[in-house]
Amino acid sequence: MSRLRRSAWLVVPIAAYFAITVLLPAANGAAHRAEFVKHVVLVVLGCAAVFVVACAIAWLGPKGDRP
Amino acid sequence: MQVGAIAVTAVVVVFGKQFYRAATADELQWLLAPVAKLVGWMTGARFAYDAELGWVSRDARFVIAPVCAGLNFALAAFLALSLGWLPAMRRARDAAARLLGAAVIAYAATIVVDSLRIALALETRADGAAHEALGVVVYLGALCALYALVVRGRRQHVAAA
Numbered sequence: 001m002s003r004l005r006r007s008a009w010l011v012v013p014i015a016a017y018f019a020i021t022v023l024l025p026a027a028n029g030a031a032h033r034a035e036f037v038k039h040v041v042l043v044v045l046g047c048a049a050v051f052v053v054a055c056a057i058a059w060l061g062p063k064g065d066r067p
Numbered sequence: 068m069q070v071g072a073i074a075v076t077a078v079v080v081v082f083g084k085q086f087y088r089a090a091t092a093d094e095l096q097w098l099l100a101p102v103a104k105l106v107g108w109m110t111g112a113r114f115a116y117d118a119e120l121g122w123v124s125r126d127a128r129f130v131i132a133p134v135c136a137g138l139n140f141a142l143a144a145f146l147a148l149s150l151g152w153l154p155a156m157r158r159a160r161d162a163a164a165r166l167l168g169a170a171v172i173a174y175a176a177t178i179v180v181d182s183l184r185i186a187l188a189l190e191t192r193a194d195g196a197a198h199e200a201l202g203v204v205v206y207l208g209a210l211c212a213l214y215a216l217v218v219r220g221r222r223q224h225v226a227a228a
Binding site: 009010012013014016017019020021024025028038039042043045046047049050054 | 080081088139142143144146147150151199200203206
């Protein structure tokens with residue numbers, strides 16, 4: 001579990017990216033456009049993929065507080 | 068002071084997004100010009116400026132349009148670095164220096180990462196959803212790497228000192 005906890009820092013850059021590319025455009029009225037929905041799906045999948053890869057690297061890496 | 072830094076960051080991000088919505092190629096030259104030069108250096112394609120389209124390579128049949136300027140990445144990088152450095156922004160002077168540093172690093176990183184993304188798109192000829200997916204992976208991967216390098220790297224350096 002401590003290995004996975006080492007990936008918690010990813011929340012900041014992923015949340016920043018999500019806010020800029022999804023939340024702000026949605027707040028500006030983009031949410032009703034069909035192409036925006038496709039964009040959101042791609043961003044969510046991308047965020048999940050990056051998080052999974054980072055967790056896998058942390059899991060396979062040496063045990064400890066910091067890599 | 069941290070509340071003030073958050074307010075400044077929010078204002079920059081919101082106004083940056085509003086600016087990007089309607090910005091022309093001329094207004095984005097500070098991003099597009101260095102990106103076009105770097106992409107040309109990476110790929111060998113020659114780009115010429117067109118005030119309506121952006122930077123155009125007739126031989127490579129490729130346009131670096133205002134929407135390709137990477138300002139979303141710049142804003143995301145500025146936001147992430149500002150949030151990451153928030154614990155160190157206890158005094159006004161520290162906050163100003165960190166925010167300025169975040170802006171400079173975000174700008175420099177945008178030139179490099181956006182050029183890499185466009186060079187990859189040019190070489191792979193990815194279009195439609197593939198082009199967008201390439202952008203998400205490159206931008207997000209680079210943003211996480213930048214954050215790890217700058218914010219976490221600095222924390223480890225301070226902890227070791």
